Amino acid sequence: MKPCKTSFQSPFAAHIEAFITQKRAFGYSYSAEEHQLRRFDVFCVEQKITEPTLTKELTKQWIEKRAREAAKSQHLRCSAIRQFALFLSSCGLEAYVLPVRKNTVSQSYAPYIFAAEELKAIFHATDQMTPCTISPFIHEVMPMIIRLLYGCGLRSGEACHLKKCDVSLDDGMLTILNAKNEKDRLVPMSDSLADRCRAYSKRMGLLCPDTAYFFPNKYGGCVETFTIYSWFRRFLFEAGIPHRGRGKGPRVHDLRHTFAVHSLRKMAKDGMDLYCAIPVLSMYLGHENISVTEKYLRMTATVHPEILEQLQRVYGNMLPADLEVEQ
Structure with missing residues (x-):
């Protein structure tokens, strides 16, 4: 496990370290998120925060969009602070949990799933x-x-x-x-x-x-x-496959999406328990965690509705409608 540095200075210092340690114990790399929490730690020092209380006002200040900041960067800050708030709440501390927002960045591209003939x-x-x-x-x-x-x-x-x-x-x-x-x-x-x-x-x-x-x-x-x-x-x-323009694909990366969807379809067709299939596919693809792989379920259900019933039986309605697809 990659240890986090111990240079946090704000009242949240010990909690940030414990949070990152917990995430990595679960198998997450958490490098980009650690960087955001370091910036949050500095932000709290600059704001002269004296108590480890994550208020709504402090959260709103932190997630406010910066000049020339990409939407994806702001989304990462929102995600990191929301997860940290959930951790603080689990520790019995007062914390404002930022509501889940629709990720407009990920919605800008719908993966193209190639048919066998294509x-x-x-x-x-x-x-x-x-x-x-x-x-x-x-x-x-x-x-x-x-x-x-x-x-x-x-x-x-x-x-x-x-x-x-x-x-x-x-x-x-x-x-x-x-x-x-x-x-x-x-x-x-x-x-x-x-x-x-x-x-x-x-x-x-x-x-x-x-x-x-x-x-x-x-x-x-x-x-x-x-x-x-x-x-x-x-x-x-x-191959006679029309390209929909820059940023719309089909892209090379859609070959990977297609592999995942076709693999899930084959495992379902072969009678494999999808509850077991998803972790296997996650390891094969090298995903950071299983939740990334689960996002292929909706694509699979859309392209191959014949296995939708199996997916719903295993995972129910746990998947949100605004899924972020791995890039």
Whole structure:
């Protein structure tokens, strides 16, 4: 467990430390939230707060939107102070709990869930690539990396930074290191995807033998995420899938969303208890906590209504309507 620093100075100091320690004991990284609580601690000192009482007035002052502050940053401050207030209340202290607000940031984009035929068309478009002098390996890299993004639900950065030593071709296992939320994890591939990786590795061993990266660029470093983004737009066009404009997608990250939704559908179809399925999927995707994975339930129910009854039976109405989707 990563210990929090002990430099808090306000009357809330001991409670902030205990709160962060509790969160990390539950498996949360809580780095960004710790940063916000440090700023809140300084704010309380500047406001000459003398008692550990989180009043409505103090909370409103703290969450007031700052000049040139992004809505996402303000949302993070609101979320952190609300969770801290709940912690204080659980300790028997007086605390104003900020009501849950609709996250307008997350509502600006609705994830696109690809149909099976659309995925086939995208894969076909990648397979039509030919060598070019500007990027001599791209015709090998893109078909494999796009399949891996969907087949394993990886984030683009995770796939780009895979090294050869992170890909076990013998047992079809990926080792994802230093991913989002400072998490490492093992990701097994399907047999068919592992077979493709083995064939790809043999070809790349001839084309680019000296690089340490599984998906190299022409300089021997790793392929960049912006390269994937630019090619993906082309694949969508060639697959006949309309792009709805900047910020509206479909995006590369929607391959990960699609993997999660399709995985839940398959587990439900196979008769797996969804109460057990969600934690398994959460570990596979490398989510910080299970609540992030649960947000895929609504997407699954929307795209595949045939399993809505199972989802409601397991989780009831615990999911809010304004779910924030992982970015």
